[in-house]
Amino acid sequence: MKSRLVTAVLATALITLGLPTTTLAADALVGNADAGAAKAAVCAACHGATGNSVNPEWPNLAGQHREYIVEQLTALKSGMRIAPLMNPMAAALSEQDMADLAAHFSKQVLVGLETSGDAWKAGEKLYRGGDAARGIPACAACHGPEGRGNGPARWPQVRAQQPAYVTAQLQHYAAKSRYQTGKGVPAGAELMYDVAKRLTDDDIKALTAYLQGLR
Numbered sequence: 366m367k368s369r370l371v372t373a374v375l376a377t378a379l380i381t382l383g384l385p386t387t388t389l390a391a392d393a394l395v396g397n398a399d400a401g402a403a404k405a406a407v408c409a410a411c412h413g414a415t416g417n418s419v420n421p422e423w424p425n426l427a428g429q430h431r432e433y434i435v436e437q438l439t440a441l442k443s444g445m446r447i448a449p450l451m452n453p454m455a456a457a458l459s460e461q462d463m464a465d466l467a468a469h470f471s472k473q474v475l476v477g478l479e480t481s482g483d484a485w486k487a488g489e490k491l492y493r494g495g496d497a498a499r500g501i502p503a504c505a506a507c508h509g510p511e512g513r514g515n516g517p518a519r520w521p522q523v524r525a526q527q528p529a530y531v532t533a534q535l536q537h538y539a540a541k542s543r544y545q546t547g548k549g550v551p552a553g554a555e556l557m558y559d560v561a562k563r564l565t566d567d568d569i570k571a572l573t574a575y576l577q578g579l580r
């Protein structure tokens with residue numbers, strides 16, 4: 366009874382804040398970071414032992430929000446999110462595994478890359494201010510001025526993210542190909558479809574260059 370009450374109070378608080386209230390089963394579980402560290406051995410091959418990946422196509426998970434990690438693992442397990450390398454990895458996870466892994470990765474320290482070239486300047490402008498004439502909102506409005514995102518809202522951290530990965534995701538959102546058609550999408554996906562379809566290739570290059578160095 367107690368936990369139901371807590372859930373109800375939390376839900377009310379979230380409604381008051383205007384945040385999404387759909388709950389995922391694993392979201393309600395308490396993750397154990399130590400158990401997660403042991404379970405993460407198999408993830409290290411691609412995401413790095415410290416949650417910082419060495420391949421620009423594989424996302425960093427260090428410091429990513431618990432809620433977002435659980436949401437994405439759930440989508441990867443069901444096949445809702447299309448990712449051939451990740452779908453089989455997620456398929457093996459129970460809800461407790463997801464909660465433990467999320468607790469572990471969210472506590473790791475993000476390292477990231479440095480910006481290079483000049484493209485990041487245009488990226489910074491778009492990230493911070495958007496482009497009203499083209500209907501592009503400031504990315505910072507949701508992902509925050511430092512790219513830290515918002516855990517309860519499930520707006521992911523995007524700072525210091527791998528460049529090839531960010532490019533691919535923005536292209537997937539624009540083409541609506543990050544998720545399988547007909548399987549539904551996480552609550553926030555529609556927000557990104559609307560943003561990404563307005564971005565040119567140059568915008569994506571600039572944003573990617575900026576995000577890889579954002580701390």
Ligand code: HEC
Binds near residue numbers: 408423437447450521
């Ligand atoms: C064989 C390499 C590989 C292994 C092993 C692997 N992953 Fe992944 N993971 C990927 C790739 C590649 C992606 C990006 C998929 C895409 O392009 O959409 C990804 C994406 C993710 C995402 C989504 C990140 C985001 O920002 O949206 C999470 C969460 C994740 N992996 C967790 C895990 C966990 C937990 C494990 C261990 C149980 C694991 N991965 C093992 C390759 C791997």
Ligand code: HEC
Binds near residue numbers: 504506520523
């Ligand atoms: C209205 C809020 C909102 C705005 C504005 C917004 N985003 Fe997002 N973004 C989200 C949400 C929510 C998600 C997670 C969507 C999902 O579930 O797939 C997301 C996901 C992403 C991802 C994928 C993260 C990952 O780890 O896979 C990237 C990259 C991204 N956004 C970049 C941007 C950029 C660049 C801009 C500005 C051009 C932007 N976003 C503007 C809400 C927003």
